[in-house]
Amino acid sequence: MERLQGLEDVGSADKDRPAGGIAGVAKASQTVNQSLLRETWRRLRKDKFALLGGAWLLLIILVSLLAPLLAPQDPLAIDLRLRLQPLGTPGHILGTDDLGRDILSRLLWGGRISLLVGFSAVFIAMTIGTLIGLLTGFLGGWMDNGVMRLIDILMAFPAILLAIAIVAALGPGLEHAMLAVAIVGIPYYARIARGSVLALREREFVVASQALGASQWRIISVHLFPNSLPPLIIAATMDVGWMIMFAAGLSFLGLGAQPPTPEWGIMLSEGHKYIRIAPHASIVPGLAIFLVVLALNLLGDGLRDALDPRLRR
């Protein structure tokens, strides 16, 4: 997977070493987290591109959520008399597709699906991956070795190939494509979380917590998990765009959303058949994917620089 490089090394939240005894050290990690948030927001506000990306993303989310109100037509309504109408057609500002369906309405409804798939896939991948990474990194031993070898094997596949193999087994469909994309993402988050835990588990506040008799679950949930979050958040922000693109790719191949679902990947695939007479039918949905991913990448880049300025270059 071609994603962010070196996230495993992104610094943890608490760079300063607090004084005040063992208990103070253990409690300090939470305070440092809050100040990190404030500092991150202060840096992020100065990054115009990140703010632009964030505002653009918010607008897209808002427009997609309001699709039932904003869409001028029913996205599934077929009108064969109005097939492949060009841009600017009265009543169909973005034209119509091969079945005479309004492209703007399908685009707005499709945004809901694409964003839902992207965010859900990242959520699933991040939750499972982080859990695996935290447990294997903290517990170590045979479990760490075994799981990491399995992850090595999963990462030995080109991402799209693994997703195709999973969908081939489960059968085409939007849910299956989302699941496949999420499964492909799990090793990535597991590695980032594990990398953070390996760096954190020898730190004073973790050792202090152990010395105070805290349970393994408490150490993982109260100390390791919150402090592993910054690199995971950066990865997730940039990953939503990647997963939207990935899921749209599966739909384009005929493995994701199925007709007549208004999803951007399948709209592209259907429009591709008519590039000679109606190029807008494939240009418009592709542009939508591109603009969402661009917004997420701008925001992700800004967030990465804000969370760890050492990575800026």
Place this chain on the structure above:
Amino acid sequence: MTGYIFRRILTLIPVLLGISFLVFLILHLTPGDPALIILGPKANATSLAVLRHDLGLDQPFFVQYFRWLGRVLQGDWGRSIQLKREVLPLLLQRFQATIYLTLSSAFLAVLFGIPVGIISATRQYSLLDRSSMIAVLVGFSMPVFWLGIILQIVFSVWLGILPVSGMQSPDQTGWPDRLRHLVLPAITLAVGAAVIIARMTRSSMLEVLQQDYIRAARAKGQSQRSVVYRHALRNALIPVVTVVGLQVGYLLGGDILVEIVYSWPGIGSLMMNGIMARDFPLVQGAILLVATSYVVVNLVVDITYAYVDPRIHYK
């Protein structure tokens, strides 16, 4: 070095075994009876049972896996249900087209990525640097299949100067025609890799240009050209070599989407046809071949890295 290469090749064995197991497992879990797919819905229970026995489908999972693995290692990759042909020769024939496209894209990506990265680094924050970094961001955000369609629309439909799809015109043979067909798919596939190579080259060059030996070279009165190309670039290219190698692997994956956009007769389009027809031996073989190639490319990258960076001693 020989010892390192040998050890590195040995580590490949468990990975390849893991890949083969995963490929077999995924397709084993696929709903649907292969015997029913082969004989069709009108087959009677007796002939289905006989075929299941012949195919070894009535055996335990691990017995089936090891038998399949044994056959794969002996070059028997099964028979395509849809095309009624041996899978391995079919895959190897189509793989040539995939390799041709992948290597051409890798060449283009290097040809554009490295010079852009060097210029961006030597003229940091210039208009050119900022433009190239915007191009990197755009390249990262653009779905490869959409880029392919845009190029088709512009260069084939509107300008009419390049073919829309395929690898060769039916009425023409020879290299000029094949090259014309290659241009758009190769550019489409190369863009993603080129922006990553450019970004890596820029980053690596910026780091090297801050080193003491570069300052010493400048202090000796060396020209900017000599400093950049003789001193900085040689060292900056070491991590770039790895990225280039890894990109070849990624191109193998991204190639599937590009093959579909351009109806390129490679392994990706063959695999997609296999999936739609539920042709499991073909899909299994295609996934195994691409994944194995990907792992082998990564091995070659590791070994190349050991060669180009004399500071690294592998133990």
